[in-house]
Amino acid sequence: MNAKGNDLPSASDIALSRRAFLKSSGGLVVAFNLFGPAVAADTAQESVAPPPAGNLYAWLAVHPDNTATLFTGKVETGTGVQTALAQIAAEELDFPFDRLAVVMGTTSKTVDQGPTYGSMTIRYAGPQIRHAAAAGRQALLDLAAKHFGVPASQLTAKDGAVSMLRSASRTITYGKLVDGKRLNIDIGASGERFAMKLAPKAHLKDPSTYTVVGRPIARKDIPDKIMARFVYVQDVRVEGMLHGRVVRPYGVEATLQSVDETGLKKIPGFVQVVRRDNFLGVVAENEWAAIQAAAKLGSTLNPSGPDAGQAKWSNWNGLPQMDQIWETVRHSGGRDSSAVSHGSTATALAHASRTLKATYKTPFQMHGSIGPSCAIADVKGGRATFWSGTQMPHETRRDMAKLLDIPLDGIEVRWFEASGAYGRNGLEHVVADAAIMSQAVGRPVRVQWMRWDEHGWEPKEPPIVQDLQAALDDSGHVIAWQHHMWIPTTADTHLTAAALIGRPEATGHIGSAGVPIKYAYNFENADVAAHDEGRVGLLTAWLRSPAQFETTFAMESFIDELAAAARQDPLAFRLAHLDDDRAISVLKAAAQAYGWQSRPAHANADPSGKHAHGRGMAWVNRDETRVATIADVIVDPSSGRINVGRVVVAHDCGLVINPDGLKNQIEGNVIQSISRTLHEEVTFDTAHVTSRDWQGYPILRFEEIPDRIDIVLVNNSPEHMSTGGGEPSTCPTAAVISNAVFDAIGVRLRQMPFRPERVKAAMS
Amino acid sequence: MSQQITLNVNGDGHVVQVEPDSMLLYALRDNLGLRGPKFGCGLSECGACTVLRDGKAIRSCITPVSAVGTSRIITLEGLGTAEHPHPLQQAFIEEQAAQCGYCINGMIMQAASLLKQNPHPSRDDIKKALNGNLCRCGTHMRIVRAVERAAGRANG
Ligand code: FES
Ligand code: FES
Numbered sequence: 001m002n003a004k005g006n007d008l009p010s011a012s013d014i015a016l017s018r019r020a021f022l023k024s025s026g027g028l029v030v031a032f033n034l035f036g037p038a039v040a041a042d043t044a045q046e047s048v049a050p051p052p053a054g055n056l057y058a059w060l061a062v063h064p065d066n067t068a069t070l071f072t073g074k075v076e077t078g079t080g081v082q083t084a085l086a087q088i089a090a091e092e093l094d095f096p097f098d099r100l101a102v103v104m105g106t107t108s109k110t111v112d113q114g115p116t117y118g119s120m121t122i123r124y125a126g127p128q129i130r131h132a133a134a135a136g137r138q139a140l141l142d143l144a145a146k147h148f149g150v151p152a153s154q155l156t157a158k159d160g161a162v163s164m165l166r167s168a169s170r171t172i173t174y175g176k177l178v179d180g181k182r183l184n185i186d187i188g189a190s191g192e193r194f195a196m197k198l199a200p201k202a203h204l205k206d207p208s209t210y211t212v213v214g215r216p217i218a219r220k221d222i223p224d225k226i227m228a229r230f231v232y233v234q235d236v237r238v239e240g241m242l243h244g245r246v247v248r249p250y251g252v253e254a255t256l257q258s259v260d261e262t263g264l265k266k267i268p269g270f271v272q273v274v275r276r277d278n279f280l281g282v283v284a285e286n287e288w289a290a291i292q293a294a295a296k297l298g299s300t301l302n303p304s305g306p307d308a309g310q311a312k313w314s315n316w317n318g319l320p321q322m323d324q325i326w327e328t329v330r331h332s333g334g335r336d337s338s339a340v341s342h343g344s345t346a347t348a349l350a351h352a353s354r355t356l357k358a359t360y361k362t363p364f365q366m367h368g369s370i371g372p373s374c375a376i377a378d379v380k381g382g383r384a385t386f387w388s389g390t391q392m393p394h395e396t397r398r399d400m401a402k403l404l405d406i407p408l409d410g411i412e413v414r415w416f417e418a419s420g421a422y423g424r425n426g427l428e429h430v431v432a433d434a435a436i437m438s439q440a441v442g443r444p445v446r447v448q449w450m451r452w453d454e455h456g457w458e459p460k461e462p463p464i465v466q467d468l469q470a471a472l473d474d475s476g477h478v479i480a481w482q483h484h485m486w487i488p489t490t491a492d493t494h495l496t497a498a499a500l501i502g503r504p505e506a507t508g509h510i511g512s513a514g515v516p517i518k519y520a521y522n523f524e525n526a527d528v529a530a531h532d533e534g535r536v537g538l539l540t541a542w543l544r545s546p547a548q549f550e551t552t553f554a555m556e557s558f559i560d561e562l563a564a565a566a567r568q569d570p571l572a573f574r575l576a577h578l579d580d581d582r583a584i585s586v587l588k589a590a591a592q593a594y595g596w597q598s599r600p601a602h603a604n605a606d607p608s609g610k611h612a613h614g615r616g617m618a619w620v621n622r623d624e625t626r627v628a629t630i631a632d633v634i635v636d637p638s639s640g641r642i643n644v645g646r647v648v649v650a651h652d653c654g655l656v657i658n659p660d661g662l663k664n665q666i667e668g669n670v671i672q673s674i675s676r677t678l679h680e681e682v683t684f685d686t687a688h689v690t691s692r693d694w695q696g697y698p699i700l701r702f703e704e705i706p707d708r709i710d711i712v713l714v715n716n717s718p719e720h721m722s723t724g725g726g727e728p729s730t731c732p733t734a735a736v737i738s739n740a741v742f743d744a745i746g747v748r749l750r751q752m753p754f755r756p757e758r759v760k761a762a763m764s
Numbered sequence: 765m766s767q768q769i770t771l772n773v774n775g776d777g778h779v780v781q782v783e784p785d786s787m788l789l790y791a792l793r794d795n796l797g798l799r800g801p802k803f804g805c806g807l808s809e810c811g812a813c814t815v816l817r818d819g820k821a822i823r824s825c826i827t828p829v830s831a832v833g834t835s836r837i838i839t840l841e842g843l844g845t846a847e848h849p850h851p852l853q854q855a856f857i858e859e860q861a862a863q864c865g866y867c868i869n870g871m872i873m874q875a876a877s878l879l880k881q882n883p884h885p886s887r888d889d890i891k892k893a894l895n896g897n898l899c900r901c902g903t904h905m906r907i908v909r910a911v912e913r914a915a916g917r918a919n920g
Contacts, residue, residue, distance in 0.1 A: 078864030078901055218860060225865030226856045227849065228800035228840040232866065235799045268766045268783065287794055288786040291806075301807065370804050370812055370900045371866045419802075420864030420901045451805040660860055664906065668863050671902030694809040694898060702891040705904045 048108040048385075048412035050394070053196060054189035056139060057182045058111050059132035060093070066160050066175030067099045070133075073113040074125045075105040076221060077391060078420040079726045080661035081121045083219045087657050088126050091212040092133035092205055093140075094157040095174065102220065105393040105415025114193035115392035117423065117542065119623060119724020122657055124194045126722055135187040135199035143177040207655070207718030214716075216660035221417070233389035233416040234374045234448065241376060242271055243287045244437040244447040245294035247280040248457055249500075250306035251316030251687035252538070256280060259297065260310040267292050274440040279500035280311055281437050283445055291450070301452050301692055317686035319537050326361050326465040329486045334533035339515035343525030348480035352471030355480075356561055360468070360554035361751040362734075364682035365461040366691075367543055368699060371419025372454040373426030377434035378444035383410040384435065385444075389418025390427045399428070399507040400435055403498055422672070424493070424541035426458040432497035432507075452692040457496060459541035460682055462488035466554040470523075476566030478577055480525040483555060487513060488536035490546035496539065510534050516547035517555060518621040520580045538682070538689065545727040548622055549673065549734065553752065556618035556735030560601065561748065569598040570617055570739065580621065582652055582715065586628040587619055589712045590650035594630045601743045611636055614744025618735035622728035624721075625653040626714075629670070629732040631706070633740040637763065640756035642741060643704065644674055649729055650712040654720035663711050666729045670709055673733035675700035679753050769829055773798075774842030784830035789813045791829050792839060800840025800869045804898075811870035811897035815839050821877035840869045843876060852876055855914035856907075863901035870897045875911045885915055 051058035051071070061069045070089045076082040082102050090097040103109050113125045137157055144162035145152040148170065155162050163171035187199040207213070224230040249256070256278045264270050264282070269289035274281040280297065284290040298309020306313040320328040349355055376387040384406055390396045393413040401408045418427055426449055434447040449457070464487050471480040491511025498506040515530040545552075563573035571591050578584055590596075594615075602614075612635045619628040632645035649666055656662050679698045683691040691697040738749045747762045771778050771788075773796060780795040787806075792798045792815065804812030806825045813825040816838040844850035849857070852872050862868050871894060878885055878893040885893065890911045899907065 080863075218857070222860055222862050222865065223857050225862050225868055226853050226872070227844070227846065228798070228869065230865065231799065232802075234802065237797075287790050288783055368900050369866075370810055370864075370898060371802055372804075417864070419866035422900070448803065451807060451809075664860060664863060664903070667905050668902035671904055672900065675902075693807055694805060699898060699900065700904075701898070702894045702904055702908070705891070705908070709905055
């Protein structure tokens with residue numbers, strides 16, 4: 001233990017945070033109090049480097065009033081991981097959950113544990129935090145051993161205090177033991193980010209003794225969100241801050257010809273136009289002035305052309321034709337990779353007595369956050385501070401160093417939660433917008449995108465086309481399976497602002513998804529491969545279960561087509577072709593909870609009925625989490641409208657940290673994926689996205705939600721490692737609905753979304 | 765030109781210096797520093813900005829300050845206090861009815877307006893009342909349950 005005294009750099013701020021969270025109901029976490037506007041103005045002299053991963057103080061602080069703070073480079077995006085990670089830490093630390101605050105994301109206070117994405121937080125950051133907290137518990141026992149003058153083996157820790165095993169009345173709190181000092185203790189760290197291993201020697205609790213992990217504890221963030229006390233990134237205000245708005249090109253790659261500033265000065269509060277190459281923005285003393293000025297330059301919901309506003313753009317029309325998009329995708333360059341290739345699928349297909357063939361198509365979709373992206377930047381000289389809701393604060397810090405040519409040591413990203421993002425939306429991009437504007441005006445600038453900036457410019461999920469073929473033998477067994485997919489990138493991390501200032505390669509790259517599917521059927525001959533492409537048309541980046549939502553739609557609908565062709569029950573048909581025990585158990589659990597009766601699809605159909613009822617099932621293995629979903633639908637044949645009735649989800653992500661938090665996530669995944677299945681398609685002309693608001697891009701509304709969502713947790717026990725829950729239950733939904741619609745009306749829907757007009761067209 | 769305008773918000777008179785044709789949402793957020801009402805679309809399409817005007821839900825993103833007059837505006841901050849949360853707030857916490865929570869201001873304010881007019885709403889009444897409010901996280905099931913719970917409590 002370092003005895004240099006209370007050297008935690010921001011001890012007073014932590015105290016502030018602690019008071020605030022203890023005052024509010026339920027032991028809330030108020031990371032923002034660490035960096036409120038009052039302290040935001042001048043941090044120029046402090047080091048902004050992240051703390052060293054191998055030191056305990058990088059993860060934990062214990063305060064004199066016996067509260068504590070967990071520090072994590074992971075961030076909350078509405079999924080409840082803040083609470084779950086706090087449960088893991090409180091459990092191993094033997095500390096009261098309600099007295100443990102969590103500071104997330106801020107780059108000067110936390111270690112880079114990798115971005116918060118891919119349902120990987122509990123799986124990878126969970127063990128890191130578990131080990132750090134266990135090391136913390138050991139450190140406290142060592143301190144107490146000194147205090148009591150006995151070996152640590154004669155001590156026991158519970159609820160934030162250490163007592164002597166033999167005389168329980170001799171007890172001391174963690175707060176008293178630490179006495180306001182920083183936990184400057186080497187715990188050992190190796191590797192980085194997701195692969196980082198911490199405190200390898202820490203003694204971990206026996207999971208069978210868990211009292212905090214596994215409980216449906218109320219989420220830390222919810223009361224403040226309900227009581228209007230929560231500070232979202234959209235709520236942060238910084239001393240001396242101006243308001244900025246972007247004015248994006250009319251056509252995606254149009255160049256800026258001229259800017260007529262007439263009338264802007266008359267807008268009260270207008271400060272200036274920021275123009276750098278094709279980057280255009282305005283800054284003003286107040287939001288309304290910024291909005292008015294941006295509107296004059298052309299930032300409106302439906303601009304009528306490249307020279308409709310006072311900013312004139314070249315007439316760029318380089319996007320593919322929307323109705324040709326899948327042909328474009330099919331013929332775009334890329335790299336082939338194979339997930340499975342065994343037997344000789346081509347031969348089997350050529351000689352089988354019975355073959356089936358189908359093509360599945362899915363459109364561009366968007367994240368569609370309810371709160372548009374927002375960030376504040378303060379760029380001055382060799383330093384830059386950002387207030388951001390990014391899912392990757394440490395990456396953003398590195399990106400901004402490159403974009404601004406400022407040494408990393410001068411850059412801090414202070415993280416605040418944003419409106420849910422469900423992947424990479426505009427939150428990373430708006431940081432760059434704010435950076436460029438702040439650099440131009442020499443003051444902090446808050447940029448919030450308008451609705452049409454978000455709909456128009458957030459990175460999208462790409463359109464995907466998939467061809468499937470299979471052969472059945474005479475007994476209805478699948479003897480060959482071919483699944484080929486054409487997938488534009490889901491990981492293009494180039495920043496739009498960088499491209500607009502003429503430095504497109506300053507940051508980011510185009511990542512490859514490989515074959516985004518987990519093939520698990522045991523067909524004799526199988527060929528599953530992807531053609532993995534670069535950008536096709538619009539900027540695309542990961543959206544909840546990137547590409548696997550779409551590949552599951554194709555795989556699990558086509559399996560259903562085969563089962564129907566073989567006149568077999570869809571559950572029995574799947575089980576007959578599966579070896580994966582955990583897949584089998586979620587399918588059976590879902591079927592049992594649903595009350596599944598064995599029969600082939602569309603065997604009960606009553607074509608005379610006004611409303612046709614159907615049931616459908618599908619399952620997925622996404623990064624080792626298995627999910628099986630069954631749902632009922634009602635199809636109104638006269639309107640083509642589909643309604644989802646009851647939904648049953650069996651979910652196996654191993655040991656669940658917080659069952660209610662997970663259920664909240666599963667419900668969210670189900671509803672969001674019903675929305676994607678029934679409604680969602682980004683529209684565009686050859687210049688730009690034309691679905692620029694919620695009318696153009698409708699999402700599911702209350703009157704369309706399912707009647708109920710029943711959830712069964714499978715393998716929720718310590719012998720099963722915790723895997724992710726943020727995304728996987730999105731994957732089965734489109735196939736479930738497509739299969740249920742077939743069951744109801746005997747029509748296959750192979751193109752998303754299943755809007756009424758498409759259903760009617762398929763019926764006729 | 766910007767003007768001094770008096771707004772009655774959460775029971776108090778506040779003088780704000782704004783453009784009369786600017787929208788109420790910005791006066792609440794930027795001049796009064798309130799966080800309940802949110803900017804979601806600015807187009808009256810999502811409900812994130814909802815406040816009560818004389819007890820009825822309105823969308824502050826399309827309501828010019830000049831149109832507010834002497835009517836009484838209540839925001840999420842004014843609905844309840846930490847000691848005495850509004851029954852809806854209590855119910856939303858009990859049902860854990862939030863994911864990111866960005867839409868929740870609108871859900872609670874719209875539901876407050878509904879419960880004033882119809883203290884005994886059916887599930888369909890609730891869905892109908894909230895149909896114009898968007899939630900992207902898919903918290904709908906819990907939101908409906910929370911409103912039912914609050915209605916049950918309010919009804920005794
Ligand atoms: S912000 Fe007012 S309705 Fe969307
Ligand atoms: S809870 Fe995130 S938008 Fe509703």
